[in-house]
Amino acid sequence: MAKKIGRNDPCWCGSGKKYKVCHEEFDRKIETIKNQGHIVPTRNIIKNAEQIQKIRESAKVNIECLDVVADKICIGMSTEDINDIINEVCKKYGAIPAPLNYQGFPKSVCTSINDAVCHGIPSKDEILADGDIINVDCSTILDGYFSDSSRMFMLGNVSEENKKLVEVVRESCYKGLEEVKPWGFLGDMGQAVHDHVTAHGYSVVREIGGHGVGIEFHEDPWVSYCTKRGTDMLMVPGMIFTIEPMVNIGGPEVFVDADNDWTVYTEDGSMSAQWELQVLVTEDGHEIISY
Ligand code: MF3
Ligand code: CO
Secondary structure (H helix, E strand, O other): OOOOOOOOOEOOOOOOOEHHHOOHHHHHHHHHHHHOOOOOOOHHHEOOHHHHHHHHHHHHHHHHHHHHHHHHOOOOOEHHHHHHHHHHHHHHHOOEEOOOOHHHOOOOOEEEEOOEEEOOOOOOOOEOOOOOEEEEEEEEEEOOEEEEEEEEEEOOOOOHHHHHHHHHHHHHHHHHHHOOOOOOEHHHHHHHHHHHHHHOOOEEOOOOOEEEOOOOOOEEEEEOOOOOOOOOOEOOOOEEEEEOOEEEOOOOOEEEOOOOOOOEEEOOOOOEEEOEEEEEEOOOOEEEEEO
C-alpha cells in the first residue's frame, strides 16, 4: 500500500504540479472502478509527459528501421541482411536494438517467415523467396526508452490466401485500436481484434501476447487478443502498450523450435502473420507511438 499523498504534495506522476490539481481525481476514479471488481493499472505503468516524449523519440528510430526495411526488402536477400539494416539505422541515432542479448536472443530483430509465428532469428542462410510472407519485429532503445512495432512484408507472387491473411491481421490491429480510449477496458480492444480475425476463419495465438512498453521492454499489462469486452485491465491516459496479435490460417496451437529455443511455429504448419502497433492511451482516445 502506497503512502498517502497530501493534496498539496507534488503529484506522484512527476509533473511537478500539486497532487490536488494533477492526479487526485484520477486516482479516485480508478479506486471506484477497482471497487467494482475491475483490474486497474498501477502507477508505475502510467507515463508522464516527459517520458512519453522520450518514448516517441525512440519510436522515430523504430519506425525508420521498418521504413528502410520496407524500402530494401527483396527476394534473394537473407534475413541477416534485414538484421544489418536494423543495426545500421540504430547506429545512426546512437540507439540499441532491444532484442540483442535480451534473455539471450542472439540478433537485433525478429524475422518470422511463413509458418513461423514469431521470434525468428535472422541468418545469412535464410534467403527470402518468391511468395514468402515475413514479419519483421523491431524494438529500439533510445536514451533508455523503449519502442516496439512490427510489420508484414510480402515477396513477389504471394498467394491470394496469404495476402488475405496479412490484410486481415493488419486490419484487426486497427479495429482494436479504435477501442483504445481512457476508461475503457483492454478486453474491448482484445475482442475487436478477435472478432475480426475469427470472422475470416482464422485463429489467434493464445499463449503469446502484447505488453506494456516504454520504460522497460516488457511491462505490465500482458495483453491478450482472446479477451471479452468489459474485462481485463482498465485503460487510463498515460498507458502505453502493444497491439500485436499473431494470427494463424489453421489452428491456434504453436510450438517452440527445440534447436534454438526461440522461434515459434504453428503446430499444423499453417501460415501465420502478425502486425504490431505501439499505442498510447490519451486524454480523449489514443495515439500510435510506433508502427
Ligand atoms: N517485439 C517482440 C516482443 O515484444 C520482440 C521479442 S525480442 C526477443 O516480444 F528477443 F524476445 F525475441
Ligand atoms: Co512486442
